[in-house]
Amino acid sequence: MNNLVYCPRCNKLFARHFREVCNNCHQELEKDYERCIEYLRKNKGLTIQQLSEDTEISIKQITRWIREGRISLMDAPNMTYPCEVCGTLIRESNMCDACRGRLQKDMKNAQAQASSAIREFRSAGTGFQIKDKDRN
Known part of the structure; x- marks a missing residue:
């Protein structure tokens, strides 16, 4: 190494x-x-x-x-x-409350979008499972 x-x-x-x-x-x-x-x-x-x-x-x-x-x-x-994201002065953690709230909201939105995309993919019937591979 x-x-x-x-x-x-x-x-x-x-x-x-x-x-x-x-x-x-x-x-x-x-x-x-x-x-x-x-x-x-x-x-x-x-x-x-x-x-x-x-x-x-x-x-x-x-x-x-x-x-x-x-x-x-x-x-x-x-x-x-300073907050690592916006530079606002803080006394604990690495992010201010506003940036932490924005991050949590963005994560929740991203998770909802991913779940929605998975549901669309499954409902379209375009996916397959490993067990389907042996049938062809």
Whole structure:
């Protein structure tokens, strides 16, 4: 199995086993994480934008740590992160309520359309079953 890939951060070739980035970038990310956590402990009322600006760590990376459970929002009342679909700021899950509702509605509609198409196909009599193959 070939696990040689280019690191998305520094573009160096590395053997990917457990991480998405090379060892050097992983160590840099861990240092950034520690700096971020320490800053957040001292400044509990920050928003994600303020934390990003003050620590020079991207909102995307901070959001990743929140979703991984490495940063808790329990003691950070003003901390929110963007919905993966529309970017609305949220405090839990990966989608806002509006996007989740739209997704559920779209899934329900797609399921209804699929069921309808199956019923039409069956009622047209154009389908066959495996047992019918032996009869011809």
